[in-house]
Structures are given as C-alpha cells and as structure tokens.
Amino acid sequence: MKEKAHKINFPALLRNTGLKATPGRVSLLKLLSKERKPLTVEAIKKKAGGKIDTVTLYRALEDFADVGIVRRVDFEHSHAHYEIVAGRKHHHHIICKKCEKVEDVDVCEFEGVEKSVLGQTRNFSSIMNHSLEFFGICNQCVNK
Amino acid sequence: MKEKAHKINFPALLRNTGLKATPGRVSLLKLLSKERKPLTVEAIKKKAGGKIDTVTLYRALEDFADVGIVRRVDFEHSHAHYEIVAGRKHHHHIICKKCEKVEDVDVCEFEGVEKSVLGQTRNFSSIMNHSLEFFGICNQCVNK
C-alpha cells in the first residue's frame, strides 16, 4: 500500500479544519507533501524559492500543527523541523547527531504504551501525541 | 530501590569522563541532581541565584551532554531543557502543551525496539540514545 499524499485535496483539508485555503497555504502543504521529511523553516523557504515570508511561514506552520495537518519535530539542534502528517503513515525518525541526516523508521504499536503512561499520572487524562526519535552517528559521519 | 543521586561523587564523575571538576561545574551537577527534572538554561540560572554566566552554562551543559552525564530534552517549545542522567533511572516524560508542566513516566524496555530500528536502516550502525515524550493538556489547563 503506497502512500499517495499528492492526491490529497488540500483546499478541502484546510477548510475542514476551519482554516482558509489560500494559495500560499495550499502550496506550502504541497511542498511539504512532496518533500516527505522534516524541514526547517529556512529549508522550506529555500525550497519555495524564497517567495514565502518567514513570519507568514511560522504562522502557517503553527496553525497547521494546531489542527494536526503538520507536526513539529525537534532533533536536539536548536531549530524546529516541520513535517506533513496528512496522507502519511505514523512513523518516527533516526537522526545523525553530526550531520542531522534524517531517516524514517516504523515502530510497533503505541496504544498500550499510552494507556500505561496515563495509568502513571494523575495530572493528565489524555495524550494528544508523542514524539519518538532515535539518535546516532550515521555511517558517513563515523568515518571522519 | 530509591534513587540516591545526591550521593554521587561529582568531582570523580567529571574526572572520569575527562572533564575538569571545577567548583562551578560541580555545583551545577548538584543543582540538576537535586531538581531532578528538565530545566531551561534560564531556570537553572535563576535556581543558582543568577550567579552562573549564561555562556559558561551553555558550554558546561553541552560538555555534560556530550559525555552523557546530562541529557538535552526538547518539548516542542523553542528552548532546550537539560536533565541529569547520572544517578537516575532511564525514563521519559509527559508534557502539558499549554503550561509546559512535566512529569516523569516509565515505559517498557526499548532494546528490542532499537534492534528493529537498526534493521530498517542501512545508514546507521548503532543508536546512542532516543527521546520519547508524550504530549497532552494537563487537567489544570483543560479547565480554562
């Protein structure tokens, strides 16, 4: 079963979540959907040919993350990454501590784990999402 | 089995990893060890009575993280947190998306998972560490 994120109707997706389907936001989603990996704000800007205003980009990404179309990912490097969620299977990442190379990884089901986590706390009643990242040094960076 | 992080010989620990046991670094480790939760650089500074220089703090934390005495944790809020590792059991966190409240959580073994992850990639040969954080809205913030 191949993922066909490019077939998603982004204007409809945006409207369904209460956001407006502006040309800028639709192309941003297309870009993220095509790249299929976590990108920094600067990287997105570059990929878009520098045409997007940085502030507008931050605001769009925040809005998207709020409604779950996009997710923010942190790799212990002081800048956030954003990745499309819509049209993609749930997955995690392995990241090179040196060059920041990122690869997707699949990990077993997490439903049981979330239940167990909720069983341990009295301050939380539900879990909205989780992040799971693996860190190492990639084979290219090891040889240096 | 209670954790007794306060009994750790920090000067020795530092020297064992090739770092110098300066008074500043030893008290920083004591502070982190006492707090037992992820703190931002600003929070550490405040707890220390503002006596630590910010730059020195960043450099010490980075050095500590490099040798594994401390770990950096990211909570999808644009500032890093640092938590002591030495003397503590491996654990993860659940974080409130609104107030950034943090609670420790224990999760089942990860050895099998790491093996499975390494089986999926050709670019990495080992995993040095992983991050696993759960996000939700805490009960106090829900009622707002």
Next chain:
DNA sequence: TTAGCTGCAAAAAGTTTGCAGTTCC
C-alpha cells in the same frame, strides 16, 4: 462583510563565537 491571512518592520528570545584571563591537574 469579516474573520482570517499576509508581509513588513521591529523586537525578543535563545544560542554561539572570540578572546583574554584564570584554574585545575
């Protein structure tokens, strides 16, 4: 028409770099 989106300017927040002086071992 109006709530939401955009872009510019500016500021705030977080982090890094360079360097001269000090301290640990």
Next chain:
DNA sequence: GGAACTGCAAACTTTTTGCAGCTAA
C-alpha cells in the same frame, strides 16, 4: 605548564509581536 574552564562583549539565529492592508468564504 598546558589544556580546560570562565566571563564578558558581541554577534548570530530563531522565533514572536504589532499593525496595516489584502483576500477567501
């Protein structure tokens, strides 16, 4: 003595805020 650590100044990067004009629905 020498490598590591510290503190200050300065720079740089990342993210946020405010506001006026524009646009999708």
